[in-house]
Amino acid sequence: MNMEAVQFDSRVKQLSLVKITVPSAPKGDQVVVQVAYSGICGTDLHIAEGAFPCKETPVILGHEFSGEVVSVGPLVKHLKPGDRVAVDPNAGCLTCDPCHNGNYHYCSGGGIDKCIGIYQDGGWAQYCIAPADQIHKLPENISLKQAGLTEPLSCVAHGWDRISPVPVGSTILILGAGIIGNLWAAVLHLQGHRKVIVSEPLEARRKLLEKLGTGYDIITPDELKVRRAKDLNWGVDIVIDCSGYAPAIEEAITLINPGGKLCIFGVSSPLAKMSVSPYLLYKNELTIIAVKVNPFSFPKALGWIEAMGNRYLDYEKLGIKTYSLKQYKEALQALKEGSIAKAMFKIDK
Template sequence: MEALRFSFKEKKLELCHLNVPQVTDPNNVLVKVAYSGICGTDLHIIAGEFPCNQFAEITLGHEFSGTVAEVGHDVISLKEGDKVTVDPNSGCKRCSFCHAGKPHFCKVGCVVNTLGIYKDGGWANYVLCPEEQVHLLPAGISLEQAVLTEPVSCMAHGWDLISPVCVGEKVLILGAGIIGTLWVCILHHQGHRNVFVSEPNTVRLELVRKLNTGYVLLTPDQLRKNRDADPCKYSFDVVIDCSGSPPAIEQAVTFLNPGGKLCIFGVSPPQSKIQITPFDIYRKEIKIFGVNINPFTFPKAMGLLGAMGNRYMNFNNLGIKLFPLNQYSDAIDQLKKGSIAKAVFKM
C-alpha cells in the first residue's frame, strides 16, 4: 500500500510503499481509507512546530473516513463493508480527567496516543484503529462528507463551551480557512444572520461568498477602518478566532461588547504571546474560551453533518480540493498559498 510517512528527526515527508497492516489485536479494526484530510495541524507538524512522535517515522493524517476491511475477533459493533469515520483521539480511561469526561486533558492517552500524530494515521490506503474510535456512518452522510467529522467534532465541542449564542447576537469570525468556513456553515444553519467574517486572503473570502449566507465579508484592514468609522456597528457579542494569529486575537478583544465572549479556536505557535488589559476583562466581564479537540463529540458532529447536508457540505462551495496521495506536494503548496480552503486525499 501507499503511505505518506513523516520523520520528525529529519523533518521529511515522503511517499512510501508498505505492507497492509495485519489485524493482530482482537479489538482492532482495519479501515480501507477513502478520504483523508490535510489539517493545519499537519502543516505545523511538518514544519516542526507542533508535537508529534519524535522517536519513529509515522503515517500522518488524523481526519479520515473509509470502509471496514477486516475486524478483530472481539469486535462486535462493526463488520466488513461498513462505512465509517474515525476519531483519532482517546484517553487512558483510568485517570481523573478521563473519569471526569475530559479525556482531552489525559496525560497518558489523548495527544500522545493520537492516530496520525503519534500512531499511524490516515494518509495511507489502510490504517489500524481501535474499535472504540471507529464510528459507523449514519445513512445520508457520504464518505466524502465524513472526512470532515473530526474538525466538525472539535467545533461541536467549541459550540458547547460558548453556548448559549442567541440568534440576533453579533458574531465575528477571524480567518476564513476551512475552520472559519465551517463555522460560517454551522452558524448559518442554526439561524444566525448577524455574522461578520474577516480574512486577509481575498481568494478565501470569495470562496466563503459561494456559500450564499449574506454574511459581511471583509479584510482585516477594512474591519479596522470600519470599526474606526462606526464602533457601534463593528462591536461584537462573540468573536471566534480561527486564525491562530496573536495580533488578530489581541485586536479581537478590543472589539468585544460588554459581556462578550472570545473563543480561541485557531492554534497559535506554542511560543506566541498576546497582551490583554486585565482591567478591560474586569470592566466588560469578558469571557475567554480555549477549545482543545473533541471530547465525546463525534456523534454530535455526525448529527451536524447530516443536518447540514449538501446545502453546506458541498466541497466545491467549501473550497475543498481532492488530490491523489502522490500529489501531496502540490496539495500542501496550494493549501499554504491559500488558493484553496482545504486539501483532501482521495484514495
C-alpha cells in the same frame, strides 16, 4: 502486500511518500480501515514545519478520515467488513481523574497526545489500523466524502457546546476563512444566525466563502479596522478565532462588547504569544474560552452532517480540493498559499 502512505520524520522535519506493509491482521479490539478521504489541517502544517510536537520516529500523519472496514479483531462486535465509518483520532487512558470525569482530552496520556495521525499512524495512507471504540459507523444517508469532515465538525461541535448559549441575533466575528472558519460559518447559518462577519486577508479565500451563500459580511482585516476607526463604540458579541494567528486574536479582544466572549478555536504554533489587558477583561467582563479537540462529540458531528447535507457540505462551496497521495506536495503548497480552504486526500481503492 504494500500500500502508499505519506510519512513524516520529525528528526529531519521531512514528509515523504513511502511504500510500506499494509497493517497486519487486527488483534483484540483493532479494526483495519481502507481509507477513502483523509484531510490535511492546520495542525498538520505546524507538524510539517516542526513547530508542533508529534511522534519522534517516522509516523503516517492524517487524523481526519473516513473509509470502509476491511477486517476486525476477534473482540469487535459492532463492526464488520464493508461498514462505512469515520475514525475519531482521539482517546484517553481511561484510568486517570480527567478520563473518569469525562474529560479525556485533558488526559496526559491521551487526547491529542495519543492521537491517531500524530502519535500513531493515521489516515494519509491506503489503510489504517485503529481501536474499535474510536470508530463510528455512518448512517446510510452520509457519504464517505461528507464523513471526511466528521473530525473537524466534531471539534466545532465541542466548541459550540463551550460557547453556548449563543442567542440568535448576536453579532459574531469569525477570524479566518480556512475550512474551520467556513465550517463555523455553515454551522452558525444552520442555527439561524445572520449577523456574522468573517475577516480573512486572502482574497481567494474570501471568494471561496462567498460560494457558501450565507449572505455573511466577508471582509479584510483592514476593513475591520476601518469600521472601528469610524465608530469607537462598534463591536461584536462573540469572536471565534479560526486563524490561530496571535496578533489577530490580540486585536480582536478590543472589539468585543461588554459581557462578550472570545473563543480561541484555531490551533496556534506553540511558539506564538499574545498580550491581553487584564483591565480590559475586568472592565468589559469578558470571557475567554479555549477549545481543545472533540471529547465525545463525534455523534453530534454526524447529526450535524445529516442536517447540513449538500447545502453546506459541498466540497466546492467549502473551498475543498481533493488530491492523490502522490500530490501531497502540491496539496500542502495550495494550503500554504491560501488558494484553497482545505486539501483532502481522495484515496482510491
